[in-house]
Amino acid sequence: MTSFSQAEKQHSLGAPFHPEISTLLKREKELKLPYRSRKEIFEDIFTGGMPDICTNVVERDTYFKSYVNTYIEKDVRKLISADSELPFRNFISLLALRTAQEFHVGELANAAGIDTRTCKKWISVLETSGIIYLLQPYMAKISKRIIKAPKIYFLDTGLCSYLCKWPNAEMLESCAMSGAFFETFVVSEIIKNAYAHNLDPHSFLFYYRDIDQKEVDIIYAEQGKIYPIEIKKGVAPNKPTKIFSILKKYDQAIQPGLVIDTCDKIRPINEEAWTYPVYILGF
DSSP states (O other), X not given: OOOOOHHHHTTOOOOOOOXXXXXXXXXXXXXXXXXXXXXXXXXXXHHXXXXXXXXXXXXXXXXXXXXXXXXXXXXXXXXSOGGGHHHHHHHHHHHHTTTTEEOOHHHHHHHHTOOHHHHHHHHHHHHHTTSEEEEOBTTGGGOTTBOOOOEEEESOHHHHHHHTTOOSHHHHHHSTTHHXXXXXXXXXXXXXXXXXXXXXXXXXXXXXXXXXXXXXXXXEEETTEEEEEEEOSSSSOSSTTTTGGGGGGSSSEEOOEEEEESOSSOEEOSSSEEEEEGGGTTX
């Protein structure tokens, strides 16, 4: 079970997220939610969605310290040897620093000082536990030019920021990893929304990157249609849809895409995409 989504923190199940623009415009009109600034969004990112933290039962850092200890002692210790506890703690912290990045088993294993077999096993443990999610590339077999590695995302950004040792939301917002955390927040919200509505995100949620470093952050694919989605932590980013055309090589109907950012409302950018406010995502 994942931590609370932003909708669940507001005591709402929300509607199933779908990038069809007419659906989103209708939902925005119905919701009339108050705007949340980028500063407020990063406070949400830093806090995360663990129930005891969201309900002020316990202080954030105290909770996460206990959570990590309890998780390792009760769950992980059943699956790893006793002398692997410290290497595993180091491993999960190294993994947090790689959220929203491609997972390459050899690189991570070398950084953690473990063999690749152990690395794969520990990734599987974290994925099964709902700590991380592996976002797969879209149609990886179509070309040798397409990156075939999955991307790793933590499903609770509060836990991820704790493991990275960021002391507060202000420093998190201004740090070099701020873009990765914002992307992690968006992807985790979409995944939590899918789970809340008994949907399997593995069946429709992907990403695209090729060896020329051309990338689309999210591809929402269903029934012969592709909805490209870019994630930008700013407002009105420069040329946000310039990569969408790379998807035309697929024999799929490319739909108007989204640029999820910290804007205040849904607006058209051009014929290819609309801006979409992160603060209404999942509601």
